[in-house]
Amino acid sequence: MPQLMSGSLAAIAVWLAIAPAPPVTKAQAPPIRTYQPKATENARQLQVLDQQQKAAAHRFDLAKYPISDRHLTHWQESLWAIGVLTPSQPYVFTALDNVLRLTTAPNLSDPQKAIVDTAMQVSTQLYTLKPAVYGKLKQNFVNTINLSNDPQWVAISLLALSKSASYPLEIYPLETNANDPQPADPLVNPKPSQKSNQKLVQTLIAKVKQRFPQWSQDPHLRTTIQNLQSTPPANTPNLQDLLTWQVAPNQPHLYVFCRPNRDVLCTTVLKDGNGKFVKNAAKQLWSAPLLLQSLHNLDWNFTNGRTPQGLYRMEGISRQPDDEVFHAYGQFSLVNLFLPFEDGVNSFLPSQKGKFTGSLKDYQMLLPPSWRSYAPLQQAYWAGNMGRSLFRIHGSGAALDFFGSKPAVVNPQNFDWNPTLGCLSAIELYDQRGNLLKADMPKILDALNTVGRGKIEGYLIVVDIPDPTAQDQAIPLTEIAKYID
Template sequence: MYQSMSSAAVAAIAFFVAAPLQPVKAQTPPIRAYQPKATASARDAQIFDQQQKANPSRFDLKKYPLTESNASHWQESLWAIGVLAPEQDYALQALEKVLQLTTAANLTDPQKGIIDTAIQVATQLYTLKPAVYGKLKPHFLRTIDYSDDPQWVAISLAAIAKSAVYPSANISQSQIDKLQIKVQQRFPNWSEDLHLRTTIKNIQSDRQLAKKIPIPNLTDLLTWQIAPQQAHMYVLCRPNRDILCLSVLKDRQGQFVRQNKQLWSAPLLLQSIHNLDWNFSNGRTPQGIYRMEGISRQPDDEVFHAYGQFSLVNLFLPFEDGVNAFLPQQKGKFSGDLQAYQTLLPPTWRNYEPIQQAYLAGAMGRSLFRIHGSGAAIDFFRNKPAVVNQKNFDWNATLGCLSALEIYDDRGSLLKADMPKILNALNMVGKGKIDGYLIVVDVPSPSNEPVTIAEVAKYLDPNAKN
């Protein structure tokens, strides 16, 4: 999802809960060429609202204790800090106040929710603005040393490891190794906790680039059918998710959709606003298999900022509730083991660990993935230059979803949008019904450029015109 703790996002969550899945009719609603919430004055009002929610007075623990009745207050205020990324002491101190509670005992669920938001925003600012938010380091280290919550420990360990690229962070590889050992000693069953296990695995993999398992033959994946008579959308990314990904589409007969004699394609951004890895809630989109089933309609302006004006394509991970049939001819969610998930892949890909991320993320409880646009201004997130490649500045990062281009001018007029193209293509191959599979995969390259149509085409019919 795009936002999690803003008022728009609270409405968006309610929207998803209330809105039934619509797996049959997938036609694109009429395009609104004018959107009042996209005008310059509306944009200014949106930023002003975030500034009000990030006002230093809202972080007074005596006035606003961390109780259930103040949970929305704190989550909205912490989210606003993440949006604005202010280079001021009060924002740092606000995060410190909440992070002090990662080692507290007898926390209530609402308090844990506030801490979840704080540690995610803290990771974002600590790893992307270390010169200002480097003072959060002791709180991450204290969490690693004393917190009993394995997810907070895992996020803290990941944040420390990620910050090592900055000399100012003063973190050596030997220190990271010692922290890993400490975590393993504090949690003797660490390998059974998915957050700890995948975090340690990710850190080790980043360190041992030369020993990484090479990506299997991409032709095998692109020509494979997870199930017969199903559409397949492939989203091909670079490991650096600051770079745009490329989506291509295969119809129910297993033929790639072409337009003007070349592969149909649409660019998407699969980066996390919070700079979190795939194995955390609100982290970047995991690699692997998703069930694509129906749409969530965008009926009005209530959640326009979060998702734009167009319908959202529903994606489901293994183990996620709400899906009609993850596997054709078998109602309900996928509930098999890893071996059953692997059988959905071509034989050459079954032991490739990165493609198992979707399975693991589903087991961790991640959910509500969508392909959607964005009604927010392209500069709404003030830390954005540190999050995405400048070439992608027109796209907004998300909290795990796949972000499509949607741009408005200062008068609120729609300039560009890719969701109609995506919805129409899916509707065409499904003959009025959106279902099938979406497969995300990172394709390494020495270049810092996005995957191209020509690059994809070379893995297909060598005689195809690109």
């Protein structure tokens, strides 16, 4: 779930800014509307038309709409619409280029920075998922690394460049003055390959370390560089240790097992407060598939990036307030998840009121001993430390083909699920007449309500399970059952 933003954002509010209704702890069964007027074919077409109007070329005219405090909402709506539709016209690059040039500008106001933030996220999405169309954005990311003083924009640029090797680019040599606006004796990579791109990324990392001597003290730079320079773990610690562990006594636990390739669906299992795993009438483990992929193709350490691995407090629901946000969340209530350091939680730990404010060591003590030194499970701690928040489990009322870059970010066999901006997405399908065909949120809410004895509380744990032989396949429930039975 994204951070709150100022302004009345109309269509993009459903994804970028507007939080659901205030959370409640009691998990009453939501009414199920078998017909949803916002899901009809006509309503879908109107939604796309609205985005086409907001993404029209005239809305990026700097003479009419300068990138200023006054036009914050205008630019954020228009940039979001570009991210939704992913149009291929030349004006799109020009529009993004005009905003990304501000990454090196001094004395930006907070609204101007918010516009640049949105442009950086949308540009990363378009560049990494459709490089053949948006490859020219590469030089904007390089310029940001060379000249910007904003560590988060520099870190996003590093991430974007590491994800693609499709186009040549120029970078400043390490000895170049960081304030020099022109490349001096640029290094050129005429025919990028995976190997040459890796070498290039390492050169850029060296550049960042030179420009930011205290880089290890900035969370975005530190985590991005660590992610790029470290080898992903080939295996996890013992899964049985994790499945039998109780974070706190008498608390339900919802486990979400994913592949490192988040285009693939994640597999869930649920344990009640007594440590007993929930099973259905056929004596099979209860499970509901979820998608934990970021629409913007951002990593876990950036706002609106993919869902971090690690431990979340699960506490209460947020009611889906009305049809205005139906496209973002579907018609059902949302399950509230809280990271360490996040405000709004009643009790991250049942033994004490308020949010978790402890050290990394304190967080590690909430995990089983064999998992405490496993770095990926610390992502939730660092994401909360960096200010990420508002994660939810929710459905989706958006059309399956609403997002133009979806085929590049979601495995085709999982096309019935929509990506999010960090939340955990459950299936919710409607036909062209607006009739509900399938939805997993009632099943999820009912199961959590049952194990919580009338309320939703407990812990959610997200873990990526690598398997080179099955990286494009969801983790079979039978594989998890071996560690339970």
